[in-house]
Amino acid sequence: MKKYAFGVDIGGTTVKIGLFETNGELSQKWEIPTRKEGNGSKILPDIAASLNDKLKELDIPKEEVAGVGIDVPGPILDDEIVNRCVNLGWGVFNVAEKVRKLTGLDKVKVANDANAAALGEMWQGGGESHQNVVMVTLGTGVGGGIISEGKIVAGAFGASGEIGHMLVNKDETQLCGCGKKSHLEQYASATGIARKAKELLAESSEESSLRGVDQLDAKAVFDAAKEGDKLALEIVDFVGETLGTALASISCVFDPEVYVIGGGVSKAGQILLDTVQKHFVDAAFHASGGTEFALAQLGNDAGMYGAVKMVL
Structure with a gap:
């Protein structure tokens, strides 16, 4: 050998x-x-x-x-x-x-x-001991990968797993980075979370620690949510609902054993995982309700x- x-x-x-x-x-x-x-x-x-x-x-x-x-x-x-x-x-x-x-x-x-x-995450990371895995990468954009019976599912044109470009809001007016609009990436990416936070701060008169943040990014939102900031918790719940509902749709097609969440946004940790899983269970077909959720472990x-x- x-x-x-x-x-x-x-x-x-x-x-x-x-x-x-x-x-x-x-x-x-x-x-x-x-x-x-x-x-x-x-x-x-x-x-x-x-x-x-x-x-x-x-x-x-x-x-x-x-x-x-x-x-x-x-x-x-x-x-x-x-x-x-x-x-x-x-x-x-x-x-x-x-x-x-x-x-x-x-x-x-x-x-x-x-x-x-x-x-990699299926082999020695957050999806270890599973053979059917969907990884979701939440960074500047939203990416994904699908593993079926231990093998990569690439698709006929190499585009399988591009979950960031799922249509999730037909009323969106702003464009996604791909040139189209209403895509998951516009809401669940680090950029999308920051955009949502700025929108809510502009629309609401509610007090929030986020108003004093110089660099309003996804980390600041999750940090404030962990401290109980009401507006930050609203943003986190919005992100969790959007992503969890999208993953429930994926489960109707592929039905993985586990979703592995990675990328910079995943550093928020358990609060992200719990919120996404809660909304996933609410939206998923009953047979998929027991799907596991895990954080990625291998980083870069x-x-x-x-x-x-x-x-x-």
């Missing part, structure tokens, strides 16, 4: 790389810059050079490497082909084939970054873990 494998998480600023043992233990991790000039033409050669240098440094023969898993911030087809990745300047091409040629390693698989993070390493899991 081969002893090592690489997990590679390509971000817009840096590429995180992990050298794993095939038992799942992370041996080393490091970062290199994501050089996006030339339509991202330097990214894969830089990754290959870093992998090859690490093998040379540690005197590991390539015959001992089970493979390379890579996640990309864009849709992926057939575990190999990127279907346009605007953030990196990439069009449509076979990432896996390119990396095979650059590294001389035979087994290379590629996934969308949110899907890889979901797989989740993508690396999921990427490497694909080749093990």
